Amino acid sequence: MAPRVCASPVDPVLELLQRRPELVVHALHRLLGWELEQPARAELVDVGDTQLHAHGHEWAADLAFALHRIGGPSTWLAVVVPPAREEQARAYLWPCYAALLGLRRGGPAGLLAIVGDEDVAWARQTVACGFGALTFTPLVVTRAALLALGEDA
Template sequence: MPTKLHELPLEMVRNRPELVPELLRTVFNVDVPEESPATLTSESYADTNPAELRCDATVLLGEPDAPTLGVVVESQLRVKEAKSYSWPAYLASLRLRRKCPVLLLVICPDQATARGCAVPIDMGHPGWVLKPLTLSPEGVPPVTDEATARRLPELAVLSAVAHQEGPRAETVLNSLAIALGALPEDTRQLYHEHVAPQLSEVARKLLEESMRKTGLPTLEDYANKYKAEGEAVGLAKGEAIGQAKGEATGEVKGEAKALLLMLGARGVSVSDGVRERIRACKDLDQLERWILRAASVESVEELFD
């Protein structure tokens, strides 16, 4: 089952395909014209075998009907030998269908994974070697200007993780706040929840200060909002179907959401399994105890201890 860490980079590409040519230009020095439009296209390739080839995302540059370049984008959390066979197939299928040059861009969570995925794939034919272009946060250029942050908010998100420390940290985090402000609320919250656990405590505080200065809600604000909404829904349902039952139903949902946001605001990493465990909990007293613990724990293990 895909995890949030796997899906978020792909969500960014799907939300803003032009992120891909920007990364190719700035990180890998690929000559991609800036005026070329970027279009998200099908991620499935028909094969002569009944099994279907499905990459994570595909972006076409230029006109969709006559592209100048096709890019297969993969999100890879760890090195897998099987990818040395499927990646060339993705590229060959895309090249055959679109009749254009193709590239492979692999987004990784850290340098070690990026190095492992960058190992050249020898196809056996003389001179035919595929060298994947791999990217980890450390390779993303710092976003320090407002125009770029507004134009490519996803690049600012990746940049903040990579450059949260050092002389440009404050400028990079201010750019992230500007970038988040340029997004719809649901996307803003999604990206904010993704980036917060990857920031140091100092960086999170700088980001929260920047967001408050620009009038944007922080994760703590969202936590308080959902807690209040849960209580309100509970009371409303209580009037209709019995206060005790209605209040419990609404409050449980609000407390669970508030707990997850509080953990995110404090930078505590939450796996998909833990997220489901919290959402599945129907014991209001237990959720309230977890919320109190969430103010001081450093890991979810401590939360459940």
């Protein structure tokens, strides 16, 4: 059984990121305001590193990236592009994608959600994982901003 993913495989945002992985670094810097300590490059990695089996289904993020910092350690980023609000995915699957990616790749990992303007506040909500002591907050950018960034960069 093929893993279920959040977005359609012909989604223009996914196609853009597959073709130009460096846009992930630009999105972190220009759209989210991250001050990158040193030059970094992004590289697609096996999305299977986010895969999990739950309730008789296989689940995986849409894309996964290694963020290599020159002279520094790599970090990892799972990417989801949900076509609609998926409360259960945001609350349960998204934290798992990041945790599994970090565990399987051996380093810190996060999750980037790419959503429509109307879903930014929903996607940015912090999820309480385990009695509120452990929390997870996705990074969020809009589809339009990422597509515009692709045209500019």
